[in-house]
Amino acid sequence: MFIFSNLATSLDGKIATRDRSLFPLGTPADRRQMHVLRGRADAILMGASTLRTHRRFCHAQGAKKQPINVILSRDLAGISPEWDFFREPAVSRLLLLTEPLSPARARRFSRSSELVVLPRGAARRSPAPAIIRLLEERGVKRLLVEGGGTVLWHFVKDNLLDEYHVTLTPRLLGGAEAPTLVDGAGFSPSEVVNLRLKSLKRLGDELFLVYAKTRKRGR
Numbered sequence: 001m002f003i004f005s006n007l008a009t010s011l012d013g014k015i016a017t018r019d020r021s022l023f024p025l026g027t028p029a030d031r032r033q034m035h036v037l038r039g040r041a042d043a044i045l046m047g048a049s050t051l052r053t054h055r056r057f058c059h060a061q062g063a064k065k066q067p068i069n070v071i072l073s074r075d076l077a078g079i080s081p082e083w084d085f086f087r088e089p090a091v092s093r094l095l096l097l098t099e100p101l102s103p104a105r106a107r108r109f110s111r112s113s114e115l116v117v118l119p120r121g122a123a124r125r126s127p128a129p130a131i132i133r134l135l136e137e138r139g140v141k142r143l144l145v146e147g148g149g150t151v152l153w154h155f156v157k158d159n160l161l162d163e164y165h166v167t168l169t170p171r172l173l174g175g176a177e178a179p180t181l182v183d184g185a186g187f188s189p190s191e192v193v194n195l196r197l198k199s200l201k202r203l204g205d206e207l208f209l210v211y212a213k214t215r216k217r218g219r
Ligand SMILES: NC(=O)c1ccc[n+]([C@@H]2O[C@H](COP(=O)([O-])OP(=O)(O)OC[C@H]3O[C@@H](n4cnc5c(N)ncnc54)[C@H](OP(=O)(O)O)[C@@H]3O)[C@@H](O)[C@H]2O)c1
Pocket: 006, 007, 008, 009, 014, 015, 016, 017, 019, 020, 021, 022, 023, 025, 046, 047, 048, 049, 050, 051, 053, 054, 072, 073, 074, 075, 076, 077, 097, 098, 122, 123, 124, 125, 126, 127, 146, 147, 148, 149, 150, 151, 152, 179, 183
């Protein structure tokens, strides 16, 4: 499976403000690019925290076939099946959980979505291998990870991403608690992931960067 990400960051590497509220960082050019990349994906993966902020499904404007919207969550706490995300008939939804829901709640979500409880241990270890296996079984060949930083970490940890699309926006968000492109536990010096710059495009004050995976870890 080819795995790629697409996120907009501030100059200081943040993907949202410290309160994690909805704040589109990029310009319309960035959003156009987002639709192009979504159009190349069979599935889009997001963390539940991103869903709680946006509440909307992810679609690829102009694409013939819409990517499956995949959400990772422990138990969908604070998420309502009434949100816009669950209402678009053209998009199929896959909810990946690490805890089973009560039968009544499972029934409400399964009206619009497929629910899968990941194998035990996926929550403690990285859930990424189980997610990849499951999506491959459903014919997904290209997975777009749209974030946030917590979900990105699960894939970055084992260097599973083939390509990183990053829009560097001319903003400073600050905040030690604000989410960054990759959060999680972080690396020790010998584990650091090294990338190769594949392309770079400037549009106005934004830089569109594409980095590719290398096998080099550490210094
Ligand atoms: N600038 C951009 O391009 C961009 C893109 C995407 C998101 N964002 C922003 O990023 C912020 C969210 O990022 P984030 O890092 O806080 O959160 P996130 O990665 O979107 O989601 C984290 C959530 O994913 C679930 N999760 C993560 N690991 C799990 C595991 N091992 N097992 C089960 N569930 C797991 C948990 O959901 P539960 O809590 O439900 O258990 C967790 O709270 C938002 O402000 C959003 O707007 C920005």
